[in-house]
Amino acid sequence: MTGIVFYFHAHQPRRIRYYSFFDIGSKNYFNDDLNKRILDRVVYKCYKPALEMIYDNIIKYDIKVSFSISGTLIEQLELYHPEILELWKKLVDTGNVEIVSETYYHSLAYLIDKDEFINQIKLHRKKIKEIFNYKSRSFRNFELVFNNEIGEIVYSLGYKVALTEGTEKILGNRSPNYVYKLKINNLRLLLRNYRLSDDIGFRFTNKNWSEYPLTADKYYLWLKSTPGDIINIFMDFETIGEHIWKESGIFEFWNKLFEYIGKEKYFETYNITEAAEEFNYKDELNIPELISWADIERDLSAWIGDSIQREALDYLRELYRKFKNNEKTLNTLRYLSTSDNFYYMSLKYNSDGDVHKYFREEAFATPYDSFISYMNILRDIELDQAIENRN
Structure with a gap:
């Protein structure tokens, strides 16, 4: 029986505010009013109805799903919407939900300092244990960024499986619809089927798409015609209801798709670790260069492709080196390491630029506003x- 892994990533950053030269000294860095307004909206449009929908389908059809939930989102939910964490706990308690580890701050920590990368993973693992009484065995880096070295690090931390993008850069003409193994160790890899994932995540509401409208009937037939052992459908959780509004029929789509899977028994749904253990690995993969699930390039250009992004990252690295032993300052720098801060600075245009603008525009009008505020x-x-040290 063919397997399917449904994996959803949930994240909200702690966004910084517009911070001009004349604000220096105020130390009021974060736009927490905006963060709460956005969270309130996403809870209403996505988290609450989507979690309830998934819970109902777990009960009806024994569907299995996996989530990663960033530490910055968990913090905001603890402050403003603890009922959503209770709802997530209810799903975890069914035994059908896996929680995936990541860096606590959904951050560029790997690019900043390897020890900091490890520390943020440990912080996230501790938080997941505290909130859900759950020990994660799988790992995903921010936006599925991955290479051999990341695989070495997470395997040394005890993880059995990692997620990354099923790009031709690492697969060549091989299919993403199998379990793979990292060549340098025994870490299993599940690779996102980006075509089938993006058919929902990016093309569902595109009226210029030749397959519009995408119905559950059509999509289910596509799944049935897809060869391989395991089909990995990975996307942002906020796709359901926030990025793609309820009025588009996205909830009806998921309910019907889960119904087909649950009733017809053509597919078996798996959690991430279950899938990695159930299927033999197809081949070994060597991943020397960093890849991601972002933009057409499937690389790191979404965060460090422009000179202003690299300048900001270099400055952040410098401050990490100087102040990593100062707990208060380190805590602030960790929020600033969140990948969204760099994503907002992207100068890309065309379709990728539109996506960057969509996520940035509530916080900053332009990439330069984001960059200036950050610096x-x-x-x-x-x-x-410097003043504190003189005193």
């Missing part, structure tokens, strides 16, 4: 520490 905050931190 002024870093300058403020550095100046504050």
Whole structure:
């Protein structure tokens, strides 16, 4: 029987505010009013109805799903919407839901400092244990960023399986619809089927798409015609109801798709670790270069492709080196390591640029506003520490 893994990533950053040169010294870095407004909306449109929908389908059809939930989202839910964490716990308690580890701050920590990368993974693992009484055995880096070295690190931390993009860069002409093994160790890899995932995540509401409208009937037939052992459908959880509104029929689509899978028994749904253990690995993969699930390039250009992004990252690295032993400053720098801060600075255009703008525009009008604010905050931190050290 062919397997399916449904994996959803849930994340909200702690967004910084517009921070001009004249704000330096105020130390009011974060736009928490905006963060709460956005969270309130996403809870209403996505988290609550989508979690309830998935719970209902677990009960009806024994569907299995996997989630990763960033530490920054968990913090905001603890503050403003603890009922959503209770709802997530209810799903986990069914035994049909796997929680995946990641960096606590959904961050570029791997690009900043390897020890910090490990520390953020441990922080997230501790938080997941605290909230859900759950020990994760699988790992995903932010936006599925991965290479051999990341595989070495997470395997050394005890993880059995990692997620990344099923791009031709690593597969060549092989299919993503199998379990693979990292060549350098025994870490299993599940690879996103980006075509089938993006048919929902990016093309569902595209009226210019030749397959529009996408119905559950059509999609289910596509799944049935897909060869391989395991089909990995990975996407942002916020796709359901927030990025793609309820009025589009997205909830009806998922309910019907789960019904087909549950009733027809053509497919078996698996959690991530279950799938990695159930199927023999197809082949070994060597992944020397960093890949991701972002943009057409499937690389890191979404975060460090432009000179302003690289300048910001270099400055952040410098401050990490200087102040990593200062607990208060390190905590602030960790929020600033969140990948969204760099994503907002992207100067890309065309379709990828539109996606960057969609996520940025509630916080900043332009990439340059994001960059200027970010750099002024870093300058403020550095100046504050210089004054403190003199005293």
